[in-house]
Amino acid sequence: MFIKTLAIALLYTLLVPFSLAQNNSVDSQETATEITYEKAQNNNYIVSVHGIVCELCSYGVAKKIRKLSFINTSQANNGVKVDVENQRIFITLLDNTPLDKAALFKAIESGGYKPIEVIAGSQEEEQE
């Protein structure tokens, strides 16, 4: 009886915040914040993405980004590398191909995450 009572209490406790979350949470489907970026000289960009903290969970979002026509999949990591420690995605574009931020953000949202900002740069440049 103790376990059943405890389970029912936990069910109730979890259910209440779930209903609140329906009204208040900012989920991955929310429209991304407007971004600004500058043209990268070496076709490398860094995208800040909220919530991307799991290697397995980010497999899908990387796959979706690689399907974008402006991603250079011939580069290292097929043009997309996820940094779960710092919630960023490094992407490499094809030469003379502009970054389509709307398509990029849509791909990230469909992958279950919330894109925030994209800036010119690469992981290697940061480490220098």
Added chain:
Amino acid sequence: MKHSILFFLTASVSITAIAHQPIMDMAPRWNNGYGVQTRVEHANSETTTWVEGVYTFKPSVRMTLKVPYVDGEMGNAILAVPLKRYTNEGSLTYNWSITPSVRMPTDGGNDWDAGLSVSYSSETPGLYQLYDAYTLGDKTGIDVNVGWSFPDGNGSSWFTLWDISAQDSDSGQRILTGPVLVYFKRNVVMRAEYKVPAYDHDDEWKGNFINFGIGIVY
């Protein structure tokens, strides 16, 4: 949290078949994602092989099917629809989940059972936790997974978790607890767990619980 899980209440025959298996909870969380996994569990002097599949229509709506086999004979399959509400905030992602489920008489019987679970899980780059409460038929239970994750920065991670599972049913009550080890490599996940009874007043339960599983998502 480097590691999802995990959990929804699946209308499972036993506590060992509830939702917090790695693929089913943590991935796929992307539109039109899918995955399959198989796992072998040994409990009550019986070995059960589960064949499981998941399809994610969108991050908030999934469907899972779990089919058990014992000595080559199909048991009662469980169909569930995890409904999730994700929130992404900086280095934290968490979700609330409600999972209605139904256990179908695919073993040739006539009995149908309905179930419901409510769960919460959260993950940061280092910490993963899952809390799940469920009811199905005469069974009511709770399940908790808490632990650490260790990503290598190149697409793979280790998770070391501790599991506490409690269940109340017509046959009695039991609490099982023990370690869980999860390993991810790209889109492949493996999970091993070993639990021992911390409290056993269940007439239908004897001994420890061992589980090994492997799955892949696309």
